[in-house]
Amino acid sequence: MTMQAHSLLDWSPEAAVFDCDGTLMDTERHWQDARNRAFAAFGLTPPRGFAERAKGVHYTDCGRLMAEETHKPELAEELGSALLEHFLALVADDPTTMPGAVELVRLLSGRLPLAVASNCPLEVVTGCLGRAGLLQHFDHIVVPSGMPPDAVGGCPGAAGSQVVRPKPWPDVYATAARLCGVRPERAFAVEDSLTGVESARRAGLRVVGVGARPTGEDAGAADLWVTTLRAPELLAWVRARVLKGTQAPGGD
Template identity: 65%
Template sequence: MTDTITLTGWSPEAVVFDCDGTLMDTESHWQDARSQVFRDFGIHPAPGFAERAKGVHYIDCGRLMAQEADKPKLAAEMTDSLLRHFMVQVAKDPVTMPGATDFVRRLSGRLPLAVASNCPLQVVESSLDRAGLLVHFEHVVVPSEANAGDGKGEPVRPKPWPDVYATAARLCGAAPQRSLAVEDSMTGIESALRAGLRVVGVGPRPRPEDAARADVWVPALNAPALSAWVESWTAHRARE
């Protein structure tokens, strides 16, 4: 799939963003945190671990790290250490992804915006706030055992389960099939698709069969084709 927008003639009623790697440039922070945990525990990860861990909920990542080290009993300890190191990194360096700030500001006020993330709520809100983006989002949805914000108090499971995206669309007052997800990881894309959203994939293009899972794939949120498509939304709504 090329960067050509294939959703011409369709416009969303709500947009739901992933946070890490989509809005905030935090993937390097997760990598640094994972590396530090491995060093702290004297463990050498197997090749390709960073890619396997991308987009994975931090608790599941801690379990995965312990499994790869063949030390499953250390999962809880490694998870706590992972989150602690990550939060230190984010506090030091809250950097947005290319084009993210302008893209969010362009959409802000035009339609409901939400964030659906696998990170803890405190991490998502603090990083977005430090970047000046939190004010633009009506809802931030993260995994929880009982999410009071969904109006039902039901558990919200992490990606790749559909819960965070389904909940975010509902809170925005939009049907999933009329909502757009913006994602950088295959874990997140799977979550959005299972919830019924259309998907814009962002970042380095993965292998063709993975890129084809998204409706559109662009290198960054400042891609000209993406900007032109967004500008067409007003005209499309006027015809509906």
């Protein structure tokens, strides 16, 4: 365990902000299928390694990346639209949570302000979380938008009048922390992509990375890497530093 991990595990947060795709919901495979279908629809072959480069990237930026890497820049907007259309159809048929996501969210619910910061469209995030029975646990949903997101399902995700740019810009995480009523350095983010980790770090949050620990210089991008949200070290930290001394509404 690194000194960075020790620092996080000795610290008590005041809010938690979760990514959605690949962190709470098992939708990354849907994005991959949707990218492949969009490429195929235009007779294009996915470049080698494209899935990793596209992970966590906003769908409009992904459309541009798809167009650039296949040398069809004129198709950027159409590829982005096709990508979103295919993804929406896939996720509607199969909304599945990531291992440990439901348990961790329920464990934190009522103990800390909770928010979601996602690059997905608002209707995708709220639809997925609603079908998974998780939406009611979150105080705020923040997504990229040139206009303030509407209140949906009891989650007022109101970002005021500011423009919220997609990850890796820090906007979604900075806005989520502000809506939770805490300074960014008093909140932690939970992320599965390096794009999302960069966004949260730029906003000033500490970060728990979920999935295989990266190699090389990316290994230190998050304060702690865990393989799943069921990781014993993560749950031990939550119980020792978050649940201790707090009480859920109506709890004993």
